[in-house]
Amino acid sequence: MSEAVDAEIVDGGPPPAARRLVLGALALLLAAGLIGFDAWPLTAWRLFSLARGDRQTEWVLEAATADGSTRTLSLEDLPLRYRHAAWPMAGLPEASVARREDVCQALLEPAQDVVPGLVALSLVRDRQRLVHRGGEWVVTHDPEVVHTCAAPAAP
Amino acid sequence: MRGTGGTMTATGWRARRDDALWGPETGRRLVFVQTGLAALIGLRVALGSYRQLAGTPGPLFDPVPILAWAPSMPPAWGFVALQVLGTLAAVAAVARRRPRLAFALAWLCYLVLAGLRGSRGKVLHNDLLLLWTAVPFLLAPVAARWDERTARRDRGWPIRSAMVIAALIYFLAGYHKLRRSGLDWAIGDNVRYVMLWGPSVGAAKWDAMATWIGEHLWASQATGAFILTFELTFPIVLVKRWLQPLYALVAVALHVTTFLFLGLDYWAWACTVLLLFVDWPALLDRMRGAPAPSG
Numbered sequence: 245m246s247e248a249v250d251a252e253i254v255d256g257g258p259p260p261a262a263r264r265l266v267l268g269a270l271a272l273l274l275a276a277g278l279i280g281f282d283a284w285p286l287t288a289w290r291l292f293s294l295a296r297g298d299r300q301t302e303w304v305l306e307a308a309t310a311d312g313s314t315r316t317l318s319l320e321d322l323p324l325r326y327r328h329a330a331w332p333m334a335g336l337p338e339a340s341v342a343r344r345e346d347v348c349q350a351l352l353e354p355a356q357d358v359v360p361g362l363v364a365l366s367l368v369r370d371r372q373r374l375v376h377r378g379g380e381w382v383v384t385h386d387p388e389v390v391h392t393c394a395a396p397a398a399p
Numbered sequence: 400m401r402g403t404g405g406t407m408t409a410t411g412w413r414a415r416r417d418d419a420l421w422g423p424e425t426g427r428r429l430v431f432v433q434t435g436l437a438a439l440i441g442l443r444v445a446l447g448s449y450r451q452l453a454g455t456p457g458p459l460f461d462p463v464p465i466l467a468w469a470p471s472m473p474p475a476w477g478f479v480a481l482q483v484l485g486t487l488a489a490v491a492a493v494a495r496r497r498p499r500l501a502f503a504l505a506w507l508c509y510l511v512l513a514g515l516r517g518s519r520g521k522v523l524h525n526d527l528l529l530l531w532t533a534v535p536f537l538l539a540p541v542a543a544r545w546d547e548r549t550a551r552r553d554r555g556w557p558i559r560s561a562m563v564i565a566a567l568i569y570f571l572a573g574y575h576k577l578r579r580s581g582l583d584w585a586i587g588d589n590v591r592y593v594m595l596w597g598p599s600v601g602a603a604k605w606d607a608m609a610t611w612i613g614e615h616l617w618a619s620q621a622t623g624a625f626i627l628t629f630e631l632t633f634p635i636v637l638v639k640r641w642l643q644p645l646y647a648l649v650a651v652a653l654h655v656t657t658f659l660f661l662g663l664d665y666w667a668w669a670c671t672v673l674l675l676f677v678d679w680p681a682l683l684d685r686m687r688g689a690p691a692p693s694g
Contacts, residue, residue: 256553257421258560262538266420266560269534273564277571280578282522284463284514285531289571291524295580295589300596320600324448325455325472327600331520332459343458350456374595381595381610 303330306366307359322354348393366392419637424555426547427680435674441489450478462518532561566634573630585623601662609660647676
């Protein structure tokens with residue numbers, strides 16, 4: 245190695261525009277973080293911040309077919325663009341019937357791909373509880389249908 | 400005496416703050432980090448599952464504030480165009496062809512793509528550490544060279560300020576755990592149930608280990624205390640710089656285990672922390688027996 249190392253520190257520092265950019269970014273991050281608001285890409289950084297317990301609410305779909313049978317669908321069964329539907333669904337209990345119907349219809353098509361012959365789809369709020377029973381962890385369910393929409397009749 | 404002592408303390412504090420934010424680094428480290436961040440951005444843009452979001456129905460589309468003008472998700476070709484443009488820009492930045500413009504273009508494509516991914520109602524953090532720590536590099540000096548071994552402030556400020564941003568983000572993550580849930584987040588049943596319930600989106604990759612931690616309260620409490628302590632104390636690396644590689648390795652371990660136990664994709668965080676908080680060029684020099692730059 246012939247490369248000499250110059251230990252001298254040249255005291256330059258950032259140009260004013262860069263200084264403003266960095267300080268502005270830090271101010272925005274601090275404001276969102278300390279006040280606690282989300283306006284992506286600003287966020288409050290609430291990563292896993294709410295302590296979890298033995299109860300949780302999950303949103304699932306219940307597909308009914310012409311023969312009267314029903315099948316519960318997880319949003320994970322649907323294509324990627326539908327998998328975060330639990331967040332819009334969480335606002336449905338307080339939403340108008342029209343909004344509920346819109347969300348339900350939006351989920352109808354992918355649900356029909358998973359359950360051929362589907363005639364109606366229900367949006368279900370499932371209050372779950374995790375219990376230790378017989379040496380293993382078991383989830384108990386308390387489903388509540390929030391909205392049901394019918395599939396258009398086949399031509 | 401008090402006045403003099405106070406002045407000295409204030410001066411010392413200012414010097415420490417200035418050193419944390421705008422301190423000196425070598426040109427070779429700047430080139431390495433800038434190139435590494437551009438490569439990471441390029442990988443996120445090229446490999447992300449974006450075009451699968453095309454066709455998201457209107458009732459499920461909830462644009463993030465910076466994309467509030469968007470009436471809907473773009474069509475698949477729109478995502479592909481953004482991915483191609485962003486990837487080419489990242490490649491140009493890595494190759495140091497018009498690096499400032501290329502880096503900015505790659506960053507902008509990444510911001511829009513990540514924003515679209517987060518326009519489905521849930522606040523997503525997966526890309527935010529990389530996006531925010533890349534901000535100082537939008538104006539970073541482009542004349543730096545790999546053979547610059549002199550530690551200079553005009554080479555160091557993008558790295559140092561990105562470190563401050565990263566440290567702040569980790570701290571805020573810990574702060575909100577305390578604010579919303581108190582110490583119970585760490586020493587209560589929280590981590591036990593996080594492990595037992597598993598992820599709300601996706602699937603765990605190492606379910607058996609997650610269940611084991613959930614079933615052993617001491618293990619889940621130790622995990623919680625460790626995570627909370629790590630996040631809240633992260634800013635200490637800004638003044639105790641010898642701790643930086645250790646915290647970087649702990650962060651990597653945290654993000655890898657988050658992926659294994661909860662199936663959540665935080666590899667961009669792990670790589671960003673490794674890039675920023677380990678002085679790879681100096682490490683390379685040490686391995687080759689060259690003297691390390693001081694400063």
